[in-house]
Amino acid sequence: xxxxxxxxxxxxxxxxxxxxxxxxxxxxxEVDIVDITLTKTSGCHFAVVGGTISYCVKIENHSGExxxxxxxxxxxxxxxxxxxxxxxxxxxxxxxxxxxxxxSYEIPELHPSPSSTMICFKVKVLH
Numbered sequence: 001x002x003x004x005x006x007x008x009x010x011x012x013x014x015x016x017x018x019x020x021x022x023x024x025x026x027x028x029x030e031v032d033i034v035d036i037t038l039t040k041t042s043g044c045h046f047a048v049v050g051g052t053i054s055y056c057v058k059i060e061n062h063s064g065e066x067x068x069x070x071x072x073x074x075x076x077x078x079x080x081x082x083x084x085x086x087x088x089x090x091x092x093x094x095x096x097x098x099x100x101x102x103x104s105y106e107i108p109e110l111h112p113s114p115s116s117t118m119i120c121f122k123v124k125v126l127h
Contacts (some may be wrong), residue, residue, distance in 0.1 A: 005033045013060040017124060035062040036110065037072075045127045052083060056120040060113050067110040072119060079126055086122035096121070 011026040021075065043054035057074070061067050076082065082103055087096045090106070096105040103121065110117060 005035065005065075007033065009033045031067060032063065034067055036060065036067065037062065038040065040074075042096050049127055051125050052122045053125065054057035054122050055079065056118060059107075059110060059117040059119065061110040061115070062113050064112050066112065068108065070107040070110050071104060072107055073102060073104045074121075076103065076123060081126055083122040083124055086120075088120045089120075090118055 004017060005112070008030050008056045010028040015022055031120050038091045039060075041058075047053050055074075056059070057072070059070075059072070072122075078091060078101060082098055085092055087103070087105070089107070094105060096103045105119065
């Protein structure tokens with residue numbers, strides 16, 4: 001069954017024989033097209049050194065199909081540091097991977113709208 005928004009393609013090879021021509025067809029491939037939006041918000045407009053900033057990222061999948069294995073990444077400014085234990089996905093505490101100033105988290109499935117995934121975390125202002 002074809003996805004709501006996909007590209008279907010197959011190839012063929014036509015061969016001219018001595019008396020006849022014949023066609024060999026390939027298998028059919030299907031590539032789903034995803035339509036995802038991310039909206040990032042912060043809990044404040046101003047921050048002070050030593051203070052914290054809360055960030056939330058709302059992920060909406062408008063594709064009409066479940067999107068598996070999505071990798072969320074957020075590269076933080078060098079002026080902040082991630083607050084350990086503050087990362088949540090849909091209100092549940094999760095453990096992201098932290099590498100330098102990059103936060104990453106594997107989302108097993110992004111369900112189609114009207115469902116959404118909300119990722120929130122805090123950072124501390126260093127300077």
